[in-house]
Amino acid sequence: MDLNDRAEQRRVALDKRQALLSKMAKANAARSAAAAAMQLKPAAPERPRREVERYMATLAAQPFHQLGHSEVAEITPAYTRLVRSAAEVASDGSVQVVMPWPPVRISPSAIVSLLTIAAVGSAEVEQVVVQGSLENCRRRSDEVRAIVFPYARSTHAQARQVQVGRHTLGAVNFEHVKRYLNGGGDAAKDYHQVLARVRKLTGRASDGRDYAEFEHPILDELVPHGSPGGDRSSNSTLLWRTRSKTDIATQRRSNDADDPSKADFFLYTLRTGERLGVNLRAIKHSPDLLILDLTRNARNRLGWDWVEKATECVTCLREFHPMTGILxxxxxxWTYRTARFDVLGTRRPGRNGKVTPATGHVAYSEVADIVRPVASGAPAFEGGSSIDVDGFFGEVDHGIEALRRLANSLADKGDPHGATTARNLIATVRRTASLPGSLAELSTFLEHETSTASADDLLAVYRVTGDLATLNDPRSLASQVDAEAGALAAARELMRTFNGATPMTTLLEDAIQPALRSSSKSVFVFRSDLVAEFAADRLGAAHPKLGARIESEFVRFGGERALRTVVDLPQTARNQFKRVVLVAPTRTAILTALTQPWLPEHVTVLADADTLAFATRDAERLAEEIDIAPLAARLRAFAARAGERVEEIGRHVVRFEMPTDDVEFPNGLVVDLSGGGKGERNLVEIELKNGQRIIARRSTEIVLRDDGAATTSFVERPASQVKVGDEVCVIGQGFVERARTLVNIRATAAEEIRDYHQLVAERFAAVPEPTTIGKLRSLVAVMREPAVPPETARYWIDLDDEIDKPLHDVVPHAPQDEVTFMRFTAALGISERMAGNFWRWAVVAQRSHRVRYGNVFHDAFRGILTDPHAAMASNRDRTDQIRMLRSMAEEHVAIVDQVRSYRRHEG
Known part of the structure; x- marks a missing residue:
């Protein structure tokens, strides 16, 4: 290397250094400019403060009634806490997390309505001159605009069971109307005019008869609700129920109070799967609060990744409405802590910044209703002085831990559907291990007590064949991830051992001994009445005394309500029960039972170590939060004993990444094909000789076996024409579970999605417009009313990435309700029959392959049974599977015992 080369290298190095210094100088200048801009940026306007104490005083003075009852009621402590927190976050834009305990079904609609009553009734009184005389009127009240996410129709269920005293409500709103008697008008005037009319209610309905349920308005109709995009149902307007059932609707109004762009009081609804950013941007007036529903049913609607979806909602809200409070x-x-830290917590700056949790409250309420009788005293906690715990770990929880690692790995690698299937498998393993006898004994018991078909249906919740087939599919990510760990093979082997015995079998046999010798009474609480009957039958054979004790009610076996039945007995009868044994409860069921004001003196909990470990942690946290000393002491006593027993069993390391899998036992005796429509409906109930029942609309096609045919044949007939003696093929829980092993629904759905996306892409490309936006506008115009924004339709045709994805990663880009889906496909020229097939297999099957019964899969399998030749012609590659399905259907035929027609009304 000569001197010229060295000089050139030195020059290049100097140039690089100069470029780096220049880049660093520009970055420092940009940071300085940003900091200066932040200092000069005007502060956000301060939110108008609300008189929260005045709100609560107003609410306490407002009379309420249970629907159809004349007795005055008051708001329960749980809802009082919820409304207070709602008022506080609406006042200062803060965040709070509230957990009512024991778990109760919460109505976000009721919270918003109660907050509105408090806001309207707490407005200050002033005097105004009306036609020369002084009249008392109210100043303009605080507005109440709220968002509920994730929204569902059940949001309103409880609020429709509470009536608001018309005298106080009407008088307050009439005082607001006086503010406009000298002229002027706005949406608030329309609102107060409508509610002022409730003073005229007498209970007389439009048919001329008097009904107690129409003497006062219900809580749900005091605040109109609807989607930010404008979609709404008929029962979403102000006084929707009262106006439709009485003559109060004869007076005129401007309807401004029902307009989401004008209304002072409105509830915006955001459903799961909707585009959050689009909907939040559509709300012009910044809402006062977001009600983030993280209760069990809401989390199920959001899915296993509910934390991410809830966080996404909060992030979008802060982007478009940064001053909105969050409740x-x-x-x-576990959910309470996750919401406080992970969803709503504030992380301090820095890589390892500590998270400051959101403010939290635990509200104890003895009743699950919104209101309770006036002057109900605080509960006195009795019993539970001796708490014992026993459980098992072994291969069961080892296998569950391996499956949980698999589920977490699949979620991390971008396969949420596989993760969901793995968690379903965990639930089945845990459920089966907790049976008080082997699977073989349960099968024999069910066949003796019911029928082969019904037993098969009830045993479906203990089968893992479908989940294992999905996860072991060579095309699935799970089969690759589990290649070395072998968790799936271990789960299969574990389920085989349960055919001979389960760990809970011997646990329960030991726990039954004191009840057989004691002079006092005992109650054994199982997860379901079916499991309780199975336990009584199995243990009765080994312990002859048990049958006599159960007959004399010295020992009671029952489902989850068994303890509540004892609690509701008169005190003298109740105190005869000295022992309660909780057999295989979920962690929530354990804490709920311990929260009962009255318990027998001796409490025993039998569960697997995994459940006990999580329940221990939850009990400790709940004891720290709840402000009732006797209850906290009881929870700590359980936590201490359960923690000790877990250590004794041999589980020394407890990982708390996820809560244990609490899964309810589905009822396989009822197949509901009536759908989710609203309003008055003519239904048919078909009762079968094996104990099953089918509920369907009169026009719903039911599959029957045709005895007149030379070979096995199935036909379809409207439910209204089904007669006693007909042989019905019951496409219920057991049928679909077994069908999943033959026709891999997950794989079928993925293939149908690919076909659907390709067809949509081709049809959309053929739309005669030069630009994409032009094509979208043309498409939504063909769809007609109700209008769909082009931005929404863009997602349905944005398919490039999905077409290129591996089959197991494909997700449907399609409308998520059937009516819109059919309008969309019709606009693209896709036939109704083909669109219906795509809806069943490409959208619904992919949305949840755990759907067990209902219209969707009933229709899908109905076509395979009644029209096999067409089904085979359209699915040549699945001919063998279709033949096996038809053969299997023979095992699910039952004789009709009774047919009943009736009308069901849903509000």
């Missing part, structure tokens, strides 16, 4: 509602200690 999150939880119903178990």
């Amino acid at each position: 999150a509602i939880a119903d178990d200690p």
Whole structure:
């Protein structure tokens, strides 16, 4: 290397250094400019403060009634806390998390309505001159605009069971109307005019008869609700129920109070799957609060990744409405803590910045209703002085831990559907291990007590074949991830061992001994009445005394309500029960039972170590939060004993990444095909000789076996024409579970999605417009009313990435309700029959392959059974599967015992 080369290298190095210094100088200048801009940026306007104490005083003075009852009621402590927190976050834009305990069904609609009553009734009184005389009127009240996410129709269920005293409500709103008697008008005037009319209610309905349920308005109709995009149902307007059932609707109004762009009091609804950013941007007036529903049912609507979806909602809200307060509602200690830290917590600056949790409250309420009788005293806690715990770990929880690692790995690698399937498998393993006898014994018991078909249906919740087939599919990510760990093979082997015995079998046999010898009474609480009957039958054979004790009610076996039945007995009868044994409860069921004001003196909990470990942690946290000393002491006593027993069993390391899998036992005896429509409906109930029932609309096609045919044949007939003696093929829980092993629904759905996306892409490309936006506008115009924004339709045709994805990663870009889906496909020229097939297999099957019964899969399998030749012609590659399905259907035929027609009304 000569001197010229060295000089050139030195020059290049100097140039690089100069470029780096220049880049660093520009970055420092940009940071300085940003800091200066932040200092000069005007502060956000301060929110108008609300008189929260005045709100609560107003609410306490407002009379309420249970629907159809004349007795005055008051708001329960849980809802009082919820409304207070809602008022506080609406006042200062803060965040709070509230957990009512024991878990109760919370109505976000009721919270908003109660907050509105408090806001309207707390407005200051002033005097105004009307036609020469002084009249008392009210100043303009605080506005109440709220968002509920994730929204569902059940949001309103409880609020429709409470009536608001018309005298106080009407008088307050009439005082607001006086503010406009000298002229002027706005949306608030329309609102107060409508509610002032409730003073005229007498209970007389439009048919001329008097009804107690129409003497006062219900809580749900005091605040109109609807989607930010404008979609709404008929029962979403102000006084929708009262106006439709009485003559109060004869007076005129401007309807401004029902307009989401004008209304002072409105509830915006955001459903799961909707585009959050688009909907939040559509709300012009900044809402006062977001009610983030994180209760069990809401989390199920959001899915296993509910934390991410809830966080996404909060992030979008802060982007478009940064001053809006947030009230999150939880119903178990793990969700409560997750909401406070992970969803709504504030992280301090820095890589390892500590998270400051959101403010939290635990509200104890003995009743699950919104209101309770006036002057109900605080509960006195009795019993539970001796708490014992026993459980098992072994191969069961080892296998569950391996499956949980698999589920977490699949979620991390971007396969949420596989993760969901793995968690479903965990739930089945845990459920089966907790049976008080082997699977073989349960099968024999069910066949003796019911029928082969009904037993098969009830046993479906203990089968893992479908989940294992989905996860072991060579095309699935799970089969690759589990290649070395072998968790799936271990789960299969574990389920085989349960055919001979389960760990809970011997646990329960030991726990039954004191009840057989004691002179006092005992109650054994199982997860369901079915499991309780199975336990009584199995243990009765080994312990002859047990049958006599159960007959004399010295020992009671029952489902989750068994303890509540004892609690509701008169005190003298109740105190005869000295022992309660909780057999295989979920962690929530354990804490709920311990929260009962009255318990027998001796409490025993039997569960697997995994459940006990999580329940221990939850009990400790709940004891710290709840402000009732006797209850906190009881919870700590359980936590101490359960923690000791977990250590004794041999589980020394407890990982708390996720809560244990609490899964309810589905009822396989009822197949509901009536759908989710609203209003008056003519239904048919078909009762079968094996104990099953089918509920369907009169026009719903039911599959029957045709005895007149030379070979096995199935036909379809409207439910209204089904007669006693007909042989019905019951496409219920057991049928679909077994069908999943033959026709891999997950794989079928993925293939149908690919076909659907390709067809949509081709049809959309053929739309005669030069630009994409032009094509979208043309498409939504063909769809007609109700109008769909082009921005929404853009997602349905944005398919490039999905077409290129591996099959197991494809997700449907399609409308998520059937009516809109059919309008969309019709606009693209796709036939109704083909669109219906895509809806069933490409959208619904992919949305949840755990759907067990209902219209969707009933229709899908109905076509395979009644029109096999067409089904085979359209699915040549699945001919063998279709033949096996038809053969299997023979095992699910039952004889009709009774047919009943009736009308069901849903509000």
